[in-house]
Amino acid sequence: MFxxxxxxxxxVCDMALxxxxxxxxxxxxxxxxxxxHGSVFRIRSKQKFNFTVKDYAQRDxxxxxxxxxxxxxxRDTQPDQNLIVPxxxxxxxxxxxxxxxxxxxxxxxxCGWCENCIRGARVSWDVGSSSCTNSVVPAxxxxxxxxxxxxx
Numbered sequence: 001m002f003x004x005x006x007x008x009x010x011x012v013c014d015m016a017l018x019x020x021x022x023x024x025x026x027x028x029x030x031x032x033x034x035x036x037h038g039s040v041f042r043i044r045s046k047q048k049f050n051f052t053v054k055d056y057a058q059r060d061x062x063x064x065x066x067x068x069x070x071x072x073x074x075r076d077t078q079p080d081q082n083l084i085v086p087x088x089x090x091x092x093x094x095x096x097x098x099x100x101x102x103x104x105x106x107x108x109x110x111c112g113w114c115e116n117c118i119r120g121a122r123v124s125w126d127v128g129s130s131s132c133t134n135s136v137v138p139a140x141x142x143x144x145x146x147x148x149x150x151x152x
Contacts, residue, residue, distance in 0.1 A: 001107040009103050011074055012085050012096055018067045024051060027092040029084045031075050039063045049092050 002010055015026045019041055028051040033042050041061045045052045053059075063071070074084070087093045104110070 001104060001109060004106040005103055007074075008085060009099060011070075012100065013103075014067060014070065015084070018064055019061050021061075022054065023096055025053075026085060026096060027051075027094060030082045031071075031084060032082060034063070034068075034071065036068070036072070039065065039068050051092075 002013065005013060012026060015021050015029060021029065021041075021043070025043055028046050028049045029041075030046075033044065034040070035042070039062060041063050042058070043053055043061065044058045071084070078086075081090060083090065083092060085093055085096070093099075
């Protein structure tokens with residue numbers, strides 16, 4: 001997936017994979033959360049972003065040295081910004097999950113369950129429901145030529 005990632009997308013994925021951060025923790029991560037000398041990332045609640053750490057559990061996470069170097073280089077590219085992965089307007093990016101799903105699709109990775117990932121399969125939806133019934137028909141089965149059917 002990293003082969004199709006932009007530098008921004010790569011930073012988001014590295015924060016998830018190398019630091020084990022959750023979606024909202026990445027959204028609200030700031031350079032001031034980093035102890036550059038101690039190579040530690042601090043997860044903490046932030047009232048200014050209306051963000052509360054899960055279970056109110058503030059924690060410190062060691063940063064691998066290779067990723068610390070990448071974070072320093074990333075910080076140098078945006079000297080007037082404190083958020084690590086902000087939107088173009090400098091606010092927390094609340095659409096990171098959508099971005100990662102699009103990146104996975106570009107890389108040819110599909111889950112096969114959600115509406116946006118279905119290719120060559122049929123999913124039935126409940127009337128009046130916005131959720132999938134998870135009844136996927138493999139593309140090799142008869143009648144699977146329809147990409148998506150909805151009960152009406």
